[in-house]
Amino acid sequence: MFENAMDEVTLKQYLADDPPTVVPLAIKPHFEALSEREKKYAHYISRASLTGTRINLRQVSQESEPIYDFILALHRSCHGDWKKLASDTGLSDEDMRHFLNYSAQFLGNTGNFKSFGDSKFIPRMKSDKFAALAKASTEVQKLYDSFKDDLYESKTTARMHLGYPDEGHISTYYPDSAGITKEEISIVSEFLKERQFMPENTRLRQTSSGDFDLLVASAVKDPATRDIKEDEFTLGGALEGKKLRIVYGDHQTEMAKIANDLMEARKNALNQEEDAMQADYVKAFHDGSMQAHKDSQRHWIRDRGKSHLIRTCINTTSGSSWFMKEQC
Structure with a gap:
């Protein structure tokens, strides 16, 4: 059934859920209860959140983003008429059910x-x-060709899990760095920790010379707000003499869109705390400052006792996290 070297019993635990867990979002009554200003505030925050979808996809696997585009393009091609698509492509009802189940689980997990x-x-x-x-x-064919070799790939158990590259696992936190080791990652992580630099919005790339680029997610490549002043460091220990360069502008297109949406949300803030919170959010996504993000949470905590409805609306419609998983 599958092209792999894994035994069928082990493989079964990696099959898509049948059926997947699907939960309806009953947002309409909550959204309609908001004022026009509250609706705009919730709308722009939610739009910023969903704009982060592609960033999240890129953090999972190299094939995740093209699979996502494949699902969307397939829906467009048949105008959502899955039964007709099944008939046109020679799929049985069960085949189509399995595809839709896979797609639902894929979209739910980003x-x-x-x-x-x-x-x-x-x-x-x-x-x-x-x-x-x-x-x-x-x-659709072009998209499929870009990920077809990875979709069913299941030759080893290690490749079926996210983790460190030198342990055989899958990771996109270390782009173009197939040879990077867990020890090297730990040394860089500790180096950053000693300088109180938070790595949650970064990826680490090893260059051909053995040096390292720390890729910081931001809308600009030369941000005004920086959590660390220097752009380059010399490492020690087992990496004695190797360079660590801070490079801004990772996921630049999406980060710019997120920052713009948050600026629009700020225009509709209901009080000073929300205004200050969104201002710090903008710095966090525009300039790549995790310290600004940390400051935004202080305003969020102080913004208590506000409308329960708007909080419910924002939490319900924010279907995709803006934030990157910690890579170090």
């Missing part, structure tokens, strides 16, 4: 690894049936 447990899940349908879906359009 990637093809589980949010809790960090283990990969693969479609229950045969690979040739999944490939048949790609015939829906040229766009």
